[in-house]
Amino acid sequence: MDQARSTISKIFNGEPHSYTRFNLTRNMEGDNSQVEMKLSSDMDEETGGNGAGEHLNHNSNRKPYVAQKLGRTPQNLCFMAVATLLIFIIGYLIGYLVHRKKDLAPTCADSMVRYDNRAAIETGAAPLMNWDKVKKLLAEQVSADKFDSVFREFSSDNHRAGSLSDEVLGEKVVKRFREYGMKTWTDEHFVKVQDGPASGSNSFSYKGKQESPTGFLSYSANGTITGAVLYAFYGEEKNLRLLKSRNINMTGRVMLVKTGRISFAEKVANAAKMGASAVLIYPDPSKASIGGSTQLYGHVHLGSGDPYTPGFPSFNHTQFPPINSSGLPKILAQTITLDMAISILRQLGGGNAPEEWESPNKLGDDSDNITLGVDNVLSEKKIVNVFGVIKGFVDADRYVVIGAQRDAWGPGFAASTVGTSVLVELARSISDMVKNGGFKPRRSIVFASWSAGEYGSVGATEWLEGYLSSLSMKAFSYINLDGVVTGQKYLKVAASPLLHGLVESTLKEVNSPNKAGSLFSEFAKDNMESNVLEPMKLDNAAYPFLAFSGIPSASFRFTSENSDYLYFGTTLDTREKLNAATGNKVPQLAEAATRVAGHMVLRLVHDHLLRMDVEKYNKIIRNRVAQINNKVHSVLRLQPQLLSKVLTMQWLMSAYGSYSRASSKLAADIQNSNMDDIKMCRTLNDRIMMVERNFLSPYVSPRDTPFRHILLGSGPHTLQGLYGHLEALRMDHPEADAKLFRNQFALATWTIQGCANSLAGDVWSLDNEI
Template sequence: MDQARSTIFKIINGEPHSYTRFNLTQNMEGDNSQVEMKLASAVDEEGGENGVGDHLNHSTSRQPYVAQKLGRSPKNLCFLAAATLLIFIIGYLIGYLVHRKKDLSPISPDFDPVEKTFPIIHETGAATPMNWDRVKNLLANKISPSKLESVFREFSSSSHQAGSTGDEVLRTMVVDKFTEYGMKTWTDDHYVKVQIAPAAGSNRIVFKGQTSLPKGFLSYSANGTVTSTVVYAHYGRQNDLMSLAKKLNMSGKVVLVRAGLITFAEKVYNAAKMNASGVLIYADPSDLSMEENTELYGHVHMGSGDPYTPGFPSFNHSQFPPVQSSGLPKILAQTITPGMATKIMRQLGGQSAPAEWGCFNKLGDESDDITLVVNNVLTEKKINNIFGVIQGLVDADRYVVIGAQRDAWGPGFAASTVGTGILLELARSISEMVEYDGFKPRRSIVFASWSAGEYGSVGTTEWLEAHLTTLNMKAFTFINLDSVVSGYGRFKVAASPLLHSLIESTLKEVNSPNKGRTLFSEFGQDNWENNVLEPLKMDNAAYPFLAFSGIPSISFRFMPRNKEYPFFGTMLDTPERLSMATSGQLNQLAVLAAKFAGHMALKLVHDHLLQMDLLKYNDIIRSHVYQINVKVRNIKRMQPQLFSKALTVQWLISAAGAYSRAMEKLSRDIEHSDTDNIEKCRLLNDRIMAVERNFLSPYVSPRDSPYRHILLGSDSYTLAAVSQHLDHLQTNHPDADADLFRYQFGLATWTIQGCANALAGHIWSLGNEI
């Protein structure tokens, strides 16, 4: 056609005497463009006396060049019309012959007729997703005991403490695996301060002339020397210490407690509140079956992350003035072996332990002097978090994170190797599903290998602190794989209430080791929530995701029927001992754990809308509000001088009601939504993701109070703390303060109302009920 146009121009005007100007105007109705062509004649070029073309002089007397040359007589016009028609026919024939010649030419081997004939269609994710049953079956067929056993064997290591050479070797291996699976991979580096064990003999205990030199230690203990009386305090729980305080004065004492039930950090924190000067922790043979010379390792930071950069990431300590977490203890803490503890307890005098402790130990008296020396070494280590991502096709910037701790005090087979192996097998399996089997995830999956988990989820928390403003807007779930298999007999899950429905459906779809039964029928009969669910604790890597970043999180584990796995935090956490603890079913249980985690992750990236139990928090809020209301009414009746008449729980009740209505509206919007409308699904998913994040109190600093979640956090602004403060007011507890309570009460009320407002809709649609 270009040749035809050229022929027409030459016949009518001869060779053009000037340029041809093309004016391209965007076609707003489509992707094509219109072309407006203007020809400037020789007369235009000559222009006026100033050399400017007449087309710029706005002269109306000038006729078009062709009309001037040919005139306007009927004869000439007829001739012109006939000539134009003839030229058009000739041009059409020329164009037809040219294109036919191209069509008949030999086809090049590289020629793709589909690609040349039709426009390339880019995947938008709008197509119907793969059938869910097929997705489940694909995952089930990818994961096998033999493949997991191979990965466990490859990643087993006798020494891989955070920041060590062994940790670095595993880091490189994880990067290579992620790269092999075709994932985009990156590294997140941090320089963190940790305490390591001192030279042999530096930490010691002297009791009645006998010196013991433990090799185990507790990172983040205070350093120094204490000489005092030792007393026995059972597990070191708050009620244990309150019972002990009724029998003797604990101020300045060194407290001997057994491991278990609560974390090492909680034991030391509770003892410090009672003005104790030190804590000794041992593994009691009646709880944990281990040899009498078994050393314990752990940390006592009442928090997570680097305690010397609270609330901000550990990229460079020199950029900030010296600061430390309020969760660092100010008293000494040290672990001792069961043998050392037995020698001490056999010589204790004084009163008998309370009957509810179920033991025959003496509590100790003034003659039971002990000297405790702790000289841990504070050092800076470089740690690496490793990430790989499978990108979604619709909402690639929305992602579920699956993570596992990579480091350990010793072999750490149950603590880290099993979780790392499952993480890598899930990465391989899902990558293959996308690459070869046609699975198209709507959202992305990020796989994370953390370091410094043994020091209190340091790698996890530092990453969250570094990307807080991004993650709580884009990450919608975290699945933790730490310590997922330590035995068989119980299955426990700790999670955000928003994930309870997803947990229940997954339990019903994943088969148990007993043929013909699901995990739900195996562990969740009668009342699955009571049988399976447990609180999410601060020492769990999922906790900072939930309470610090407002991201719904889950952690789960297969564990022994009666007792805890005894070898966490020891040098005895080996493949052989874990195999014994699982009765030889380690690989089969690892497959179940991989299917459980993978099933939830795939469900979250497969469905159009995120599967969240939106109404679950209504029940939790109402329960807290009811308890607070009852306690306030009792105090106003029994101790009216504490509160003025102006204080009313109606504020809190109204806020809870507003939240309930907002959640019900969101649920209705989801129920009546069009799942084929990508944009509306994205908007609804963003509202769902905001639910957990809105429970982070906006009235406190993440640096001073990192776990700001008012329902699942751990500070004075939570609803649980408000309720407990009322208990203190009723009993005249030393910490009771009526004015402080009103402040806490007001902040909690407005946080809930803020959640309701954020969920309700546009700012101009909100009421003003409070």
Template sequence: MTIRPEGLHDRIPISDRLTWTRRGQRYPRLFNLTQNMEGENSQVEMKLSSDIDEEVGGNGVGEHHNHVRDSYIVGKPAGRTPKNVCFMIVATLLCLLIGYLIGYLAHRKEETAPICSASTNVMDESFIKGSSETGAAPLMDWAEVKELLRKGLTTSNLEETFGHFASENHRAGSPGDEMLGSKVLNNFTSYRMSTWKDEHYVKLVDLPASSPNTVTYKGTDLGSLKGFLAYSKTGTAEGAVLYGHYGEKDDLSKLQDKNIALDGRVLLVRAGRISFAEKVANAAQLNASAVLIYPAYADYPGIVTNAELFGHVHLGSGDPYTPGFPSFNHTQFPPIQSSGLPSILAQTITNSMARQLISNLKGDTVAPSGWEGVRNLGGKDDIVKLVVNNVLVEKKITNVFGVIKGYVDPDRYLVIGAQRDAWGPGFASSTVGTSVLVELARVISDMVNNKGFKPRRSIVFASWSAGEYGSVGATEWLEGYLSSLNMKAFSYICLDGVVTGLGKFKVSASPMMHSLIQSTMKEVNTPSDPSKTLYSSHGANNWESTVLEPMGLNHPAYPFIAFSGIPSVSFRFTSVENKFHFGTLQDTREKLNEATSKQVAGLAVSAGQFAGQMALRLVHDHLLRLNADKYNTLIRKHVSKINRQVVSLVNSQTDLFPKALTVNWLISASGSYSRAARSLSEDIDNSELEDVAMCRKINDRIMNVERDFLSPYLSPRETPFRHILMGSGSHTLKALSDHLDALKNSQPEADADLFRNQFALATWTIQGCANSLSGEIWSIDNEI
């Protein structure tokens, strides 16, 4: 048998190859055994030959055959020729070399691949039945991991990073934005991370160079408009102004209750509570001609009277001119646009302009109770003319990435991201988040490169562009790699706007992350009082009601959960008033110092600790800290409400409701999900978790949950936020409940046939999620 590196075969004479003979039989086989060693291929090759007299002779082959027989026939010692001695020496050295390589690789595998061992810290609210983890945790103790993170994140380092990334002008697609992206990339590279960039050509909006936007009241120009709302319809609208408070559906219902029609009116509303896009969409549904939005003092304390507001009115995320597609190149896609683009004009005005309008409003109707700061809502003679000439431009934006690769499951990864662009200085909206992102990358890279920490899974650090236009950079990335991401990305942690004030802590997240959030709050101290944790300082007995808040369309993490089915979380330290100057040019370091009593760096450290501990926990433990059972409570809440509504409709004897419809199917699907979540917990208890393959199999079942709540019956292009619990549209369980109310009240939009279709598809989406969570096909408990 000849053992040699690949490529040596042709240099060894045929006469010097070992042949085996056995009872006159020959074995002319060639076996190639290839093993990857640090990226290099080595080859072990074995040739079995027959007796010489069975070889095909002729042209000298017979002579060679006789030579081989004389030298290597089993039982006959070969002659000790110089050639044989050399061959024996070479073969011996090669055997020693291969033995060394095998030993080296075995030792290296022992070093680099964390084995399944016990975890030292147990999450109190773990979805694992029993209380302790029993295997598959990395080598480093969790307490040591936390301590390394704590020591690495310091106020002095963050102060220095703030100065490095602060910028007065870094609007999406601008040279300032590109420069900051290069800085982030250079930092990631210096931390010995694998880095890359992702470029997109997207449609953004600028103010017109000529023919500016204008607002006139009874023919009088209200002043220069420097702020704007991206993706507003352009053109001219004229109509009687009508005050609409915040422009929420409830606010507009109050106007209708007073017999005030919105047809053709220009709606004047305050910024806040809901997104600009939702305000405009609500007005458009009632046939208003335009919307004016202004910052009130109560919502923007300390704002100057002439401060301009910036934002967007796309009821969605990403580039609205390539809905459902990545904007790598617009020429590759048909000329379509998002259904979330507004059908009416929209423009921001300053506080002083709004006060001028409000003080002159006439009309016979008094404002509803609670609408402070206004008396009359506006009469037919209060004519406003709005001209919007915003310019749609195509710009290149660049997302920047760095990855710390995992040692066990490198193809499973957590994403941590922050937007890099801003309308102006954007210190709170982008600089703080970008700085925390870069600092976390530095500290965790150092833990891996120099401190012995070996994450089981990978961590991707992402710096997004065009976040101010509706998470455009992040959404385009999701659209471009959706099929890969929802099979491999298991969580997203958002760092946008993590510090806006002092005194309160707020979190928006997937229910699957609630248990992880709770346990992390117990381990992170409050920035103002190190003797207290975030958990103890925010009502330990009722933390969910004081800390958690819904994740809406305007949340930067929303596309990850509602579009891609990736469990996501965003959070912030904020003030009691819960206000800051986002979307204005007053988003500066000085204003943030005022709002935080000059504790910006300390709060950023706490934000980094909270995000970092969640991230490290998700890549440290053998099982993902994502609790599938948390959705069971939410599903049952919706199902219970729908059941009560259906019973009420049946009893009301309305002709609109289909009498044959039963809620039993939906209840059964809810029960299937409950049993599947319980089965997962039992499988964890009964499995040998020291088995790495078993850990991966269970984690894959956990990862499927969020993705399986995306309705498979809808087009991502037409209905991007397909999540039936966290998404937006008629397919959600909340929409089913709203539709039942419309049927009960005999509203024009009520459609019994449409409801039955939505009801059936939502039911089967829940059942399909339960089936996937159950595991193998033979484990499915399908009672529908």
């Protein structure tokens, strides 16, 4: 080869050149470009040795360099032809010898994967697998027969948050995730929780009889008080307003209320607003099968997470201001048994309870005094959240989170065991679909096992607080598995309106465990809104994801009652009790719950566009605006001096119009876009993901008002709060403040407008006509 190079150099009468230079110039008279290749040794000759000059002149009449050196004589041309032929023959011989050597050498073709046999590489946004095939793969994985062994593995008689049993269960979950080939990690928090007295129990004394219930309500105020008992039905705001309309003084009273309809925390908060000094909560007598001596456990923090680090994560060795959540009650709260409550009710005097309450109870008078002492203990506990992830193949940094509570007050079979079992089985099923079934999720799936759920979704909320800035851009949905099986008569779903369409399509695809046909045909009966959908309550574990973090969330349950499961918050939540409530169909219902959650999750990571309907919020906003508009006119008729010439509904109506147009524009953009374009799909999905988050009011503090969602949150900043404030103005309530209302009205209006602006996309597409 060296001789060949030498020959070639001699032919061209010069030294071998190390590189060539390309000169690209544009033909100013047209769109074509001229490309002139010159050898680098031309440089000095063209430029006179200084690198600039004549090579820019394309009209030069000089002959090319080779022609000048060799000339176009017949002798030289013949010599060049012979040299070319010689080079070709040498090259052919070299190539033949190399190829022959390869043929004689041993091959490893059997151990290599040929390109043709490799898995297809996704180059567009279209799915690699048909959705019907995905459903079939999931159907082959999930079986009721597999659940009994899983139930046994994750059952425990006592696994309260922070206990050794809770930690052992977490280790079992991690082990399972690793067996499935998932990447796992844990998240530790050091949280403050309140348990019952270190020795003995809280107590109360009524008409000479001392009682000591062993149940307790975490985060109650401590101390001892004496006050007159007042029966207040369920402790709802409307119940207390009815008592007030009867001119019943509630200041300093000890309110006696029963479980149901609203959370313990809301009952206590409502009583505190009316000036009560304490609240006693007992089991609803209509659920008498719970037993007269059954103790109740729960919490009364009107919020979620560690109430001593509101808005901040409870990581170890972190120092945040020593503040308390605004949701911590300042009055005493305690649970009592049904037998204890009946004894008190029988001895009450005073007037009769309202007929609407359908109760023969007396309300109580000033002489029905009770003394209550609460001495709960606040302690710090380490809790551990456990995670596993199946990574996506296109947008791996976008993920759906599916989670279940792991702890419980006692056995917690319905509260945590079933949900944890469904979580683990779903992780196994989808992992196997990816490894052996050829399924390739576009986006990632994060499986989460939370601790301290019984204290108010503490584990989940602390995780949200710790990683909120990251989650707000990447987590696009949350599916909650807590309490998914408590009966079989009804199916109830609480979800963000963005997910209603996904829920409906899922119920139509999943078969019922009770009878032939789909879940939709059995439970929805062609009207999902009235028969299946329900509002998401404050004590739902999905609520902080939705109202605090702005992540579209869903929670569902098979149930025998429209109210909560009878044995939640007790030590009677066992497999036997759940069998009785479900007709011994727990495995079959767990299978159905796995299919529901699985179909929702797989749809969210399979389709090129997220299954979320941004136009669903149009109706909700329109209805709230109409309600506020009617109430404003009512206030103007009765209290014209408060709002006259200061407030106009045009602002809020225009903001609603902007959102309506922006959501319709996004729907049109989706219809007119190329769905094979990954970048385009990602841009559209990002616009969809921002909707829920932009309904979080940026004008309130997440520490003081954690549930900032103006449509689904809680507080005076919400549209529902504005409606309530208008009612207070109409009634000339002393706490009503017209100036404060106008400020909140303006901020809520601009929050809706800001959401519309974000949904519209580019800045030149915005509509700010307010």
